[in-house]
Amino acid sequence: MLNEYMIINGARIPFKDEKNILDVVRNAGIDLPTFCYYSELSVYGACRMCIVEDSRGEILTACSTPPKTGMAIKTNTPKLQKHRKIILKLLLASHCRECTTCSKSGTCRLQDLANRFGIKEIRFDKSEKAFKDEYPIDESSPSIIRNPNKCIHCGDCVRMCSEKQNVGAIDFAQRGYELKVCPAFDMPIAETECVNCGQCAAVCPTGAIVIKCHISQVWEAVHDSSKRVIAQVAPAVRFALGEEFHIPSGENVMPLIAAAMRKIGFDEIYDTSFGADLTVIEETGEFADKLSSGAKLPLFTSCCPAWIKYVENRHPDIMPQISTCKSPQQMFGTVIKEYHKSASNTDGRETIVVSIMPCTAKKGEALREEFKRDGKQDVDLVITTQELSNMFYEAGINFDRLEPEALDMPFGIFSGAGLIFGVTGGVTEAVIRKITEDKTHNGINNVQFCGARGLEGVKEFEFPLGERQLKIAVVSGLKNADDLILKIKSGEIHYDFIEVMACPNGCINGAGQPHGKTFERESRAKGIYAADKQSRIRHSDANPMLAPLYEGVLVGRTHELLHVHYQSTS
């Protein structure tokens, strides 16, 4: 359409296909405040922070009003200022005030807007609720903590959990002053179908849902000289952690992470991409077996623990089609523990494996019974990208001024194929690199055009293997996965291989990452592919450290150590 425009604060602002005034206003460089708007979720229109005034003095919510050409609005009139302040004060009146001890302090949007709008006192101080914890805090989940006393009822978590993840573990209950967001029967979240994806915490503007923090346990291990603390850093972490230190998103800060982690006392720093290389080998082998034996397909990937939990809850019947491969985190944990068992590799210290993950579901995965051997977890502690950056802050590390350092050997070597696990489509591309016959530089390079790349929630394509055209799908977001499963069950479509990641866009947008806007996710993905392109080893087979493993600790034990049969299936 030609020349559509709005008048915003007197200036003519063109627009094209923006769905609402809010987007037009933001394009014009004005940061209209919002609590309940996410471009990827349905419009809720409840918080009324995004209000604007039209030429007749009427107040509209920008998030739920479509733009019209010629429409004139103002974003900062006295009336609007007054309304916004009152809304904020009302929210604060029933909000817990323990800002200093809240893990959201500094990143809380309520706190931020209260500052921005100069709220210095709250007149509506009748509410006792603000000073005592009325609702119990729910710490039952391995991944998230719910504190309903800090909830402002924006509903972001509810919509995320149901619209994107199709889980619907939490919803609004009761009404009026009693209104709260909680699981059915207000039961502990761990007893619901929650898959630990943490996406509710990622969108919660306040401290009402936060990621469970395991920093203190990691400090304890690091400060204990009887322990050898070994870290594995997941692929996606290094492309986002820099954001916390004013380094552009997508920049590969792994060398700085290695330097910083050594400074704070980690003994050995390795790369989960190595575990991913193992996964590629094992999963491709499994896929080839299934193809040749005519077993039931598709084969679903198994790297994402939130996805595994979702299948256990909703589609236990497809469990036999889920790859038996452990996730890279767990493969790595097992291998490291085995490796350090042999006398030559140990100095008497107890080995503690700490993973640094973009993911909150990995915290739950590490605790699963299937991943304990002799009563001990293969991965002892899991912290997120955000938690690691908090450790750096706490230790006073000037992250952006560190000298880059290399990872430790032998598990600091990995292929680009292992690295791209961090973005949706990465596992698939890595598997295709392994099965493709042309392993030349060009051959591997060309795989990138197969159709696995891109941040879309659903991607489908075909890839030739010998006589066969493999039908492949890549999905992220559990709602997308569920839609696909239903179509497969109804016989509407068939695939041979399906990659599923629970978090929309894959691990780069995991709930443990610094909270990324769309453009940050794009640059993180770009960063991953750029780093892959620069790596000398492009496919997992070529990782020189795998052979010694397969000829060493893994001999005769690959199935025992690298595969898993989830107990829920038996």
Added chain:
Amino acid sequence: MQPGNRNDDCTCNCKNVNDFSGLDLILSDYLHVPGSLIIILQKAQNLYGYLSRDVIAHIAKTTGITQAKIYGVATFYTQFRLKPIGKHLILLCQGTACHVSGSKLIEDVVCKELGISDGETTADGLFTLNNVACLGCCSLAPVMMVQSGGEDETYGNLNKESVKEILKSIRHQGNV
């Protein structure tokens, strides 16, 4: 995870709480009618006396509506009960007219007499107290309605003494 089957140690008088055949009939009628959750819940409550966890779980499973959402609806409307009720359900009006005529006082008496508070059921399973909004007979304020089986009895112009008497006589009826 579905809430477990708690039939064995169930002490309430709802024998059929784990028999879903009646519920399945209701569900089959409404499964394909969009927006019928409230009707389903009403009929289920009529059938079982209240909405147990198992009943809600079963509705969730069949309709695909999450338990959290059903719980939300069931707690939004005061007409729904999540706990079993006693033989006699006392609906004590706290509407405006009743409120100004001292319904709080009446509530205090009922609570003291029965040893329960709003929403609770006496240990002997005889009485449940529910505060409700206007019962629609404000001229008789303060008012309460007692539902026993299919029968509704309305008592108006209550005062401390009359309430005690009413409770006493209901209790006697039950014991004869």
